[in-house]
Amino acid sequence: xxxxxxxxxxxxxxxxxxxxxxxxxxxxxxxxxxxxxxxxxxxxxxxxxxxxxxxxxxxxxxxxxxxxxxxxxxxxxxxxxxxxxxxxxxxxxxxxxxxxxxxxxxxxxxxxxxxxxxxxxxxxxxxxxxxxxxxxxxxxxxxxxxxxxxxxxxxxxxxxxxxxxxxxxxxxxxxxxxxxxxxxxxxxxxxxxxxxxxxxxxxxxxxxxxxxxxxxxxxxxxxxxxxxxxxxxxxxxxxxxxxxxxxxxxxxxxxxxxxxxxxxxxxxxxxxxxxxxxxxxxxxxxxxxxxxxxxxxxxxxxxxxxxxxxxxxxxxxxxxxxxxxxxxxxxxxxxxxxxxxxxxxxxxxxxxxxxxxxxxxxxxxxxxxxxxxxxxxxxxxxxxxxxxxxxxxxxxxxxxxxxxxxxxxxxxxxxxxxxxxxxxxxxxxxxxxxxxxxxxxxxxxxxxxxxxxxxxxxxxxxxxxxxxxxxxxxxxxxxxxxxxxxxxxxxxxxxxxxxxxxxxxxxxxxxxxxxxxxxxxxxxxxxxxxxxxxxxxxxxxxxxxxxxx
Amino acid sequence: xxxxxxxxxxxxxxxxxxxxxxxxxxxxxxxxxxxxxxxxxxxxxxxxxxxxxxxxxxxxxxxxxxxxxxxxxxxxxxxxxxxxxxxxxxxxxxxxxxxxxxxxxxxxxxxxxxxxxxxxxxxxxxxxxxxxxxxxxxxxxxxxxxxxxxxxxxxxxxxxxxxxxxxxxxxxxxxxxxxxxxx
Numbered sequence: 001x002x003x004x005x006x007x008x009x010x011x012x013x014x015x016x017x018x019x020x021x022x023x024x025x026x027x028x029x030x031x032x033x034x035x036x037x038x039x040x041x042x043x044x045x046x047x048x049x050x051x052x053x054x055x056x057x058x059x060x061x062x063x064x065x066x067x068x069x070x071x072x073x074x075x076x077x078x079x080x081x082x083x084x085x086x087x088x089x090x091x092x093x094x095x096x097x098x099x100x101x102x103x104x105x106x107x108x109x110x111x112x113x114x115x116x117x118x119x120x121x122x123x124x125x126x127x128x129x130x131x132x133x134x135x136x137x138x139x140x141x142x143x144x145x146x147x148x149x150x151x152x153x154x155x156x157x158x159x160x161x162x163x164x165x166x167x168x169x170x171x172x173x174x175x176x177x178x179x180x181x182x183x184x185x186x187x188x189x190x191x192x193x194x195x196x197x198x199x200x201x202x203x204x205x206x207x208x209x210x211x212x213x214x215x216x217x218x219x220x221x222x223x224x225x226x227x228x229x230x231x232x233x234x235x236x237x238x239x240x241x242x243x244x245x246x247x248x249x250x251x252x253x254x255x256x257x258x259x260x261x262x263x264x265x266x267x268x269x270x271x272x273x274x275x276x277x278x279x280x281x282x283x284x285x286x287x288x289x290x291x292x293x294x295x296x297x298x299x300x301x302x303x304x305x306x307x308x309x310x311x312x313x314x315x316x317x318x319x320x321x322x323x324x325x326x327x328x329x330x331x332x333x334x335x336x337x338x339x340x341x342x343x344x345x346x347x348x349x350x351x352x353x354x355x356x357x358x359x360x361x362x363x364x365x366x367x368x369x370x371x372x373x374x375x376x377x378x379x380x381x382x383x384x385x386x387x388x389x390x391x392x393x394x395x396x397x398x399x400x401x402x403x404x405x406x407x408x409x410x411x412x413x414x415x416x417x418x419x420x421x422x423x424x425x426x427x428x429x430x431x432x433x434x435x436x437x438x439x440x441x442x443x444x445x446x447x448x449x450x451x452x453x454x455x456x457x458x459x460x461x462x463x464x465x466x467x468x469x470x471x472x473x474x475x476x477x478x479x480x481x482x483x484x485x486x487x488x489x490x491x492x493x494x495x496x497x498x499x500x501x502x503x504x505x506x507x508x509x510x511x512x513x514x515x516x517x518x519x520x521x522x523x524x525x526x527x528x529x530x531x532x533x534x535x536x537x538x539x540x541x542x543x544x545x546x547x548x549x
Numbered sequence: 550x551x552x553x554x555x556x557x558x559x560x561x562x563x564x565x566x567x568x569x570x571x572x573x574x575x576x577x578x579x580x581x582x583x584x585x586x587x588x589x590x591x592x593x594x595x596x597x598x599x600x601x602x603x604x605x606x607x608x609x610x611x612x613x614x615x616x617x618x619x620x621x622x623x624x625x626x627x628x629x630x631x632x633x634x635x636x637x638x639x640x641x642x643x644x645x646x647x648x649x650x651x652x653x654x655x656x657x658x659x660x661x662x663x664x665x666x667x668x669x670x671x672x673x674x675x676x677x678x679x680x681x682x683x684x685x686x687x688x689x690x691x692x693x694x695x696x697x698x699x700x701x702x703x704x705x706x707x708x709x710x711x712x713x714x715x716x717x718x719x720x721x722x723x724x725x726x727x728x729x730x731x732x
Contacts, residue, residue: 289625292551296623297613364551364608416619423614430609430712454712455611455645 007036007052008124010080010104011257015137016124018116022082022106027098029164032253033079038117041069050078054121056114059085070094070105080104084112137260152178152272159247159265163258166191168246169269172342173349174199177243177273185250194220194248198230203398215263220248229254233262235270242273287312291361295368297419305415315357315372316415321384323369324407324425325391328438330365339402343367343395350394354387366429368422374411381443384408388441403439405429410444427451434543436492449537453544461541468538471521483521486514488543491536495526553608553627554665555692555716556679557700558601561723562686565589565599572681573603576666580654584663585678590704598722600704601687603678604629604650604663605715612662615645620660627692627716628665636660647710692716 011031013019036052055078059066066085073081074097081103098105127133152169160167160180168179168191176195186194197220215233222228231254233245245266247254290308292298294316299305309316325347330336340362347367348360357372374380388406395404407429409421424444431450432442453461466473472483486504490511493499501508515526524531567587574583585603589596606629612621613629620635621642631651636659642651643660654661666676670689674680679687690696700718703711 292625297619298622298624364553419619419622420614420616423609423611426609427614427712455647457647458710 005036005052006125006129007034008121008128009034010054011255012128012133013054013121013124014106015133015257016120018108018112018120019082019106022108024161025083025098025105025107026095027080027101027103027105028161029099030080030102030104031164033102033104035079035121038114038121040114041073050076053078054080054082054117056082056084056112056117059083067091067094071097074098074101074103074105078103080106082112082117083107085109134256134260137257152269153181155265155268155272156180157182159261162261163247163254164251165254166248166250167265168195168248169243170195170246171243171345171349172241173345174202174244175349175352186248191248193222194228194230195246197222198232198244198246200397202232215259215266217249231259231262233266235266235273237270237274242270242277245269288361291359291368291370292363294415295363295419295422297416302414302416314359318372319374319411319413320415320418320421321371321374321380321411322409322418322421322425323371323384323388324409324422324429325367325369325388325404326365326407326429328403328405333402336365339399340365340367342399343404346395346398347391350391366426370418380411381408381445385441385443392439392441405432405439406441407432408441408443427454433547434540450540450544453537453541458545461545465538465541465545468522468535469542472518473542475521481514483514483518484539484542486511487518487535488539490515491532491539495532551627551693552625552691553606553693553716554670555606555627555690555718556601556603557688557690557718557720559686559688559720560590560598560600561720562684563587563599563601564684564686566683568681568683569601569678569687572677573663576677577661580656580661582652582654582661584650584652600719601678602648602717604665605648605713605717606665607716608714609712611645611647611713612642612651615641617641624667626670628667628670629662630664630667631660631662633657633659633661647713648715690718692718 009032013035014022034052035054038054038056039050041055041057050073055073055076057066057069057073066083070081070083071094074094081098083105085107086109095105124133127136156167156169156178157180160182164185166180166182166186169177171177174195176192179191198218201218201220213234213236215231218230218232220228220230229249229252231247231249233247235242235245245262247258247262290312294305294309299308306316325343327333327336327339327343330339333339344360344362344367347369348358351358351360351369351371355371359368359370359372361368361370385408388408391406392404407425407427409423409425409428412418412421428442428444428447431447431454432440434450435447436442469484472487475481476483486500489503490500493503497508497511501511504511506514519526522535524535526532526535565587569585570583570587573585577583585601588600588602590598590600606623606627608627610621610623610629612631613619613623617639618635618637620631620633621629622632623629633654638653638658638660640651640653640660643649643653651660651662653659666674666678669676675689679689696718699720701721702718704719704721
């Protein structure tokens with residue numbers, strides 16, 4: 001049995017000079033072809049066995065018919081062909097044959113000696129045997145990438161051609177920014193589907209405490225039962241996440257050299273994204289100023305406002321609806337700026353698919369959402385509330401440990417009234433927590449009695465609640481019974497004993513006993529509507545005053 | 550980070566001289582208006598100090614919300630101003646403001662309020678009330694900037710309505726020190 005001579009693949013040989021500078025004309029699907037020797041094309045050589053050989057074809061005075069010679073060697077079964085000479089004579093039909101034969105055809109413009117390639121082959125084989133080839137491959141191609149310029153699609157397409165796999169660049173919310181243009185392996189819809197799966201898996205891993213800041217491989221299974229693995233390369237710069245470079249390994253052959261190339265392209269994509277972000281930040285500053293003026297009525301005429309909005313392609317000639325979202329207990333969060341940025345990005349991503357014009361901005365620790373071109377109808381309030389619910393559910397998937405509350409302003413038909421709707425939404429958000437619990441969705445019209453209470457003098461409010469609840473407060477302080485909370489939840493749950501018991505983690509009989517005790521202490525009958533109203537209002541005021549409204 | 554100008558009142562320094570009140574009144578003497586007032590803060594018959602109050606240029610201004618004529622607006626530095634040309638004198642803002650900042654101008658029968666002396670502010674000068682405070686108890690601050698720990702949003706012994714997020718901060722007076730001479 002013949003011993004296999006030492007070899008390397010075509011891809012591996014291209015890690016080092018002189019082949020590193022060569023151009024791939026075609027047949028890159030055969031990049032795993034093995035090379036153990038280098039030969040120069042001679043008339044009699046074509047007939048011999050060229051398996052595992054890199055064939056050098058020179059365009060010089062001795063070679064009269066270069067195209068014919070190339071055709072011959074493309075059918076010779078060689079591992080790869082290196083053409084030394086001007087690339088202009090390499091016709092597309094030759095590249096097509098190389099693709100068909102899966103035989104890499106490389107081209108170099110400058111003269112090369114066979115001996116140089118033999119030395120390179122030996123060096124690559126030695127490095128490969130010592131497992132050190134990957135060290136040399138890392139970041140060796142940055143100069144070539146820099147030559148492409150700052151346009152993302154050619155950069156990603158070049159990587160996709162090299163890897164023979166589709167490449168997608170996404171933002172931190174996994175919204176596709178750019179992707180390789182070749183759609184033969186995965187079409188646009190499939191890419192979006194797989195990107196959603198990556199996002200889902202990513203957040204699931206984060207939820208269980210895995211910090212995914214290093215590149216990792218993710219196994220994806222779609223609804224049709226098919227599975228694809230995806231290489232996820234996070235793009236981190238100065239501790240800030242700019243996005244992810246996703247490579248869907250459709251061909252199932254990503255090797256360490258490919259990973260090196262992904263890292264290089266990732267580094268270059270990061271540079272492009274950083275540059276874009278600088279421009280976006282400047283633009284955002286102007287947008288934020290404009291939106292501040294809009295929300296605080298700081299403009300001369302409605303027409304001037306509509307005119308200014310056209311700079312960003314926003315149509316403010318039609319009615320707008322405003323919603324405000326805020327993380328509960330924001331002041332307790334240590335990373336609140338990062339949290340708000342993440343919230344803004346994801347809310348924008350979620351709504352962009354649903355509405356034609358959506359503006360999402362951060363104002364004083366709250367995420368303001370302005371949705372354009374809306375109509376007021378009977379079901380409008382319910383529609384915005386259900387949108388708030390879907391937003392909360394979406395954000396809960398991404399940020400599991402924080403709840404979010406939503407405030408909704410009233411509908412106004414003109415853009416000039418948006419400032420009023422904004423203040424109303426803020427009120428609904430702030431005062432809603434006295435009606436409902438954390439993670440509430442409150443429309444301004446639902447605030448009810450709280451709206452009136454918020455305008456009364458604090459002394460009057462204090463006198464009112466003390467008149468009704470002073471006995472109970474004193475009893476709670478002495479005996480640590482927390483009857484006030486029981487009464488508040490009881491009213492919050494519309495007097496439903498089972499729901500109240502569930503909320504308070506108490507048995508229904510315990511709750512009945514506690515309510516009876518409250519009735520005794522207050523000398524009142526909770527079945528009487530008038531008493532219920534008075535006590536319910538007193539409870540609301542007590543809660544408002546406790547939170548220092 | 551956005552800017553939000555507001556007032557910082559040092560209760561330890563304020564002696565209740567009402568210099569700020571007089572200066573404000575003097576500035577608006579043509580309209581017979583005075584926007585700033587000094588309140589005595591007391592609890593259970595115990596005098597705690599003086600609090601100088603005018604429009605607090607709230608983060609959530611009620612006046613902007615209730616005014617149907619959209620007279621009120623907020624500048625980018627957080628100062629709430631009004632456009633008297635739009636005002637029809639409905640006075641809804643007076644009822645809505647928890648600090649009773651808007652006043653009726655007896656001459657025009659329209660609304661008028663503290664404008665933070667914005668013309669002086671734009672020239673790099675202090676508002677009249679702040680400039681006239683001889684003990685330096687009243688200052689202009691940007692409340693969005695981090696403040697020292699002794700600067701507080703609320704008073705423990707005197708309630709200020711918070712739901713409009715007023716742009717006022719206070720420094721509580723230090724405990725009085727007693728010096729005994731050894732006999």
